[in-house]
Amino acid sequence: MPELLDLLDIKNCIVTADAMSCQRAIAHKVREKGAEYVLSVKENQPNLLESIRDYFSAFTHDCRFEQTVEKNHGRIEKRKYFLETDLDWFEERVGWNGLHGIGAVCSRVEEKGQTRTETRYYITSLRDVSSFAYAVRGHWGIENNLHWCLDVAFGEDSSRARKDNSPLNLNVLRKTALPMLKNADLGRMGLKKKMFRAALSTDTLSFILNPQPLKK
Template structure:
């Protein structure tokens, strides 16, 4: 039986599109094979500084797929090694993490680095805000209460906040929690 991620990748390829996806431990044989057989053919390094930490990321690309199980449209293996340095409790701290990705296209290591960073931008701007600020994961709304309707409402609220120049979504939510009259006031100010 095909796994759900494999079926999804097949649908993407069949529709004439490409995928770039994180490879996780629950994709057992593929994950282990990529870890064991990854040989970097191209690398790109980048440094970032912010939020009290310095991070170095090395994105490496491998297009040699020998000893890798068949996977729909697979063309590239990507490895991202992150080293973070930050202060925690007044002490220097180092963290190292290695993640793997698979893709159905061949691009440069720099291009894949930008795509992966772009994904995390979406993750931080939308999913994190929906979970932390709007409490989506803690919500008790389940299947029979149509959670997708509430997801649309949460997205609508975020779009309203952003269109009214709020950069802090928690502050926007507090400001607007008393009703739509607050938003009417904002529209009149513009």
């Protein structure tokens, strides 16, 4: 990711990333490029996660928060976005360039008579809870849409690849193929139909990989 960030103009943007990219080098690169960051914290950063989770378990009621409610097709999702920017006590902030806040997002989903809850944790260079909430919502929107496409077109959820780096390698290949398929102008045709046509025709496959006028 640091190499990718070198290629992009992200000044004055907010960079959001999942837990795999929650790394000091990435936070440093984002700040170096003049941008803000919101990074998800999970088990790959155990000390960071434990400290943030313990804090919000004890002091959520003292934190600034913003709340949203979304209703879609019988599903109601309520989210509370908490942000704490007084981090003098937070020993794990050392080494994280521009870390100004820790955040928690508590979601409660009611659907088909059932209720489920989830809490996610973040570190961020942002100081404003509204900006933090906006960034997290934007990340989830992109993530959910991408995941839906990968599952529908490539059956990612049913993939049985588990050994070594195969899940990551296949995920990279799917995410590389997806924009190629979307950008291939083959008329009114869904992703699966494009894939099927590419399997039957080397001309179509070549067009998707390297867009050129199709042979007639």
